[in-house]
Amino acid sequence: MECTLDAQSLISISLRKIHSSRAQRGGIKLHKNLLVSYVLRNARQLYLSERYAELYRRQQHYPDGAPLLAMPACPPPAAAAPPELAALPLPADTQDREARSCGAARGGAELLEVPVCAVPPELQRAPCRDSSPGFYRAAGSAGPGGGGSAAPGLLYAAGCDFASGGAPHCSSRTTVLDLDTHVVTTVENGYLHQDCCSQCPCCCQPAPGLASPPPAPGTKRKYYPGQEEEEEGVEEGEPGGGGVAGGPPFAPCTKRARFEEYSAEHPQDSSNISNLISIFGSGFTGLVSRQQADSEQPLNGQLCSKQALASLGAWTRAIVAF
Amino acid sequence: ADIISTVEFNYTGDLLATGDKGGRVVIFQREQETKGRPLSRGEYNVYSTFQSHEPEFDYLKSLEIEEKINKIRWLPQQNAAHFLLSTNDKTIKLWKISERDKRAEGYNLKDEDGRLRERFRVTELRVPTLKPMDLMVEASPRRTFANAHTYHINSISVNSDCATYLSADDLRINLWHLEVTNRSFNIVDIKPANMEELTEVITAAEFHPHHCNVLVYSSSKGTIRLCDMRSAALCDRHAKFFEEPEDPSSRSFFSEIISSISDVKFSHSGRYMMTRDYLSVKVWDLNMENRPVETYQVEHPRVLSRASCPRPVCVSNACPCPQVHEYLRSKLCSLYENDCIFDKFECCWNGSDSTIMTGSYNNFFRTFERSTRRDTTLEASRESSKPRAVLKPRKVCTSGKRKKDEISVDSLDFNKKILHTAWHPMENIIAVAATNNLYLFQEKVN
Numbered sequence A: 001m002e003c004t005l006d007a008q009s010l011i012s013i014s015l016r017k018i019h020s021s022r023a024q025r026g027g028i029k030l031h032k033n034l035l036v037s038y039v040l041r042n043a044r045q046l047y048l049s050e051r052y053a054e055l056y057r058r059q060q061h062y063p064d065g066a067p068l069l070a071m072p073a074c075p076p077p078a079a080a081a082p083p084e085l086a087a088l089p090l091p092a093d094t095q096d097r098e099a100r101s102c103g104a105a106r107g108g109a110e111l112l113e114v115p116v117c118a119v120p121p122e123l124q125r126a127p128c129r130d131s132s133p134g135f136y137r138a139a140g141s142a143g144p145g146g147g148g149s150a151a152p153g154l155l156y157a158a159g160c161d162f163a164s165g166g167a168p169h170c171s172s173r174t175t176v177l178d179l180d181t182h183v184v185t186t187v188e189n190g191y192l193h194q195d196c197c198s199q200c201p202c203c204c205q206p207a208p209g210l211a212s213p214p215p216a217p218g219t220k221r222k223y224y225p226g227q228e229e230e231e232e233g234v235e236e237g238e239p240g241g242g243g244v245a246g247g248p249p250f251a252p253c254t255k256r257a258r259f260e261e262y263s264a265e266h267p268q269d270s271s272n273i274s275n276l277i278s279i280f281g282s283g284f285t286g287l288v289s290r291q292q293a294d295s296e297q298p299l300n301g302q303l304c305s306k307q308a309l310a311s312l313g314a315w316t317r318a319i320v321a322f
Numbered sequence B: 001a002d003i004i005s006t007v008e009f010n011y012t013g014d015l016l017a018t019g020d021k022g023g024r025v026v027i028f029q030r031e032q033e034t035k036g037r038p039l040s041r042g043e044y045n046v047y048s049t050f051q052s053h054e055p056e057f058d059y060l061k062s063l064e065i066e067e068k069i070n071k072i073r074w075l076p077q078q079n080a081a082h083f084l085l086s087t088n089d090k091t092i093k094l095w096k097i098s099e100r101d102k103r104a105e106g107y108n109l110k111d112e113d114g115r116l117r118e119r120f121r122v123t124e125l126r127v128p129t130l131k132p133m134d135l136m137v138e139a140s141p142r143r144t145f146a147n148a149h150t151y152h153i154n155s156i157s158v159n160s161d162c163a164t165y166l167s168a169d170d171l172r173i174n175l176w177h178l179e180v181t182n183r184s185f186n187i188v189d190i191k192p193a194n195m196e197e198l199t200e201v202i203t204a205a206e207f208h209p210h211h212c213n214v215l216v217y218s219s220s221k222g223t224i225r226l227c228d229m230r231s232a233a234l235c236d237r238h239a240k241f242f243e244e245p246e247d248p249s250s251r252s253f254f255s256e257i258i259s260s261i262s263d264v265k266f267s268h269s270g271r272y273m274m275t276r277d278y279l280s281v282k283v284w285d286l287n288m289e290n291r292p293v294e295t296y297q298v299e300h301p302r303v304l305s306r307a308s309c310p311r312p313v314c315v316s317n318a319c320p321c322p323q324v325h326e327y328l329r330s331k332l333c334s335l336y337e338n339d340c341i342f343d344k345f346e347c348c349w350n351g352s353d354s355t356i357m358t359g360s361y362n363n364f365f366r367t368f369e370r371s372t373r374r375d376t377t378l379e380a381s382r383e384s385s386k387p388r389a390v391l392k393p394r395k396v397c398t399s400g401k402r403k404k405d406e407i408s409v410d411s412l413d414f415n416k417k418i419l420h421t422a423w424h425p426m427e428n429i430i431a432v433a434a435t436n437n438l439y440l441f442q443e444k445v446n
Helices: A007-021 A030-061 A094-107 A121-125 A233-244 A253-257 A285-296 A301-310 B255-259 B322-337
Strands: A113-115 A156-158 A173-177 A183-188 A191-196 B004-009 B015-020 B024-030 B044-051 B056-058 B063-065 B071-074 B082-087 B092-105 B129-145 B155-158 B164-168 B172-177 B185-189 B202-207 B214-219 B224-228 B240-242 B263-266 B272-276 B280-285 B294-297 B347-349 B355-359 B364-369 B374-379 B395-397 B406-408 B420-423 B429-434 B437-442
Touching (some): A030 B255, B004 B429, B015 B082, B024 B129, B044 B092, B044 B129, B082 B155, B172 B202, B214 B263, B347 B420, B355 B420
Parallel strands (some): A113 A156
Antiparallel strands (some): A183 A191, B015 B024, B024 B044, B056 B063, B071 B082, B092 B129, B155 B164, B164 B172, B172 B185, B224 B240, B263 B272, B272 B280, B347 B355, B355 B364, B364 B374, B420 B429, B429 B437
């Protein structure tokens, strides 16, 4: 019984388990899903740390960092296209979908880029606050649409509407946003910064599937056959309702910043699972819709898992909580 | 649907109850020794069968509630009838099992078949008399304890006061009175304010066998908390916290899963408790919180961990052999893929607390004698379990050369698992549930 211990495959196995648990008889098993989320977290950390190591190595090769800084910007389909992950104050609307499909379309290029919001290109160049070292950009992604060698699953927010963001940046900076943990990582000449997008209005639950107005609190959604608590409807509804508004159910970014680690060993427990467990507004429709958008891209198995990683921010929320 | 999901002896050991995935309970009774059939002593025959739980549907949450019996616990016997608690994911029921061997005959106003007699035929007073009849065992539900658990119930435990019991789900433990069904008290609640912060769940809970104020509960993180109900109404703060520090060199993707405790059982003496995680059984002294006093590897040390290790005496986790750890990791990975890594094994003590038993894969179960540290691996299978045949201990071989009668590591069947075992409270009789078969083994008495 051999099994590949590839972190990517573990992640996709785990996600598959979470997905199928929703259809299981008897409702979602909290315990099992919690354990699966731990595996997911471990695999993800390993994967991300490998990516980071790769990035670091490449940075060493390219000290000026120029090619690294190219921020492939998906031409924003229109203004104000909220990223899939930033369920912003902006209402989810068709632009949402456009942004997503834009990002999705890039999936084929291995680099999933999600324009955070419609901003002028120059701002897009600004180091956005990005999160997690997990999803840092692989070196070598050059130019828009580039990313041939970019790390799959790198989600970076090009441009942001962070009012406070947009600090002037030197050219040798690369910033990456982990759309899951909302931690910004800045690589500057090989030196790492990390801050958190605190008031980031984007620090909300990804809501790729929310094409319609967020469900009212307590609304039952078919993606949660296992919802067990009615009073949690507030939690459920909030991501929809609150999520779009940057709602409270999603822990403030400061908490998530603590989570970030660069080594895969001894992940801290404190907010470890927090970003993995929550009511996820759109369940797996986010992935589904993205996959449909991707259908024109050749999807092979590898790409699928990369897509899975790219959408990990969304997926890692898809667990359990009641 | 007749996969056995729980096995439990009653306090005298004369009755053995099993619950299955279909919501049925089957009770076996031990045959009494009779002159005519001296060898039949010790045989268990079916005593009663009844449907305890039915599948339900929670319309409010669009959630199906499985009828699988998660746990059965007997109440101490107080009169001629027997009482047991059985629970599925959401509802606990108290069942009364009673015998009826007499029937009333000769009613005044009714015929034998129950029809009312015509008035003019009633000319004299007829008092019914009790006549013997064939033994009939009736099971009737006496109480239903419902609507107290949002999450899946994993444990019930009857208190030593014989008046209260606890029920535990993933995040909460409730205290009930056996007579009161419309109210329960929440005594432990580990649900975080924000579910995103959830890091562990309750996996098992039990009352102390003698102290009616003491209970323990185990968590998915491999810790056990002991609570004293006298200290506060809500026992969120533990009185004792049992945890063994993790060995950092043995970390893997699945560290959290294999450290999750699947069962916790007090010893009969009340001095020790035993916990089962995926790879081992640990015995804890209640007076020592920082580590267990005994640890037993359930899987053969080389089955899941070091099968390929070229160093034959490698038994420590710090084995530097890369292929060993690789083997372990790949094995665990495939067990993760096929969901076996989530199997919840139970464990049990014998009556004198000298031996512990737990199940494993390939229909193997293992007993560990605590004083001699001797362990025995036995198999519950039709081929090796002819009536009165002596079970031969099995051995799992890990090296290339397989001796006769040994099982090779790679031919272990991970679909045949023994999750539920029970030991007679006083004698050396064990009940072992292998999927949908129940095996009963008795110590050979010469």
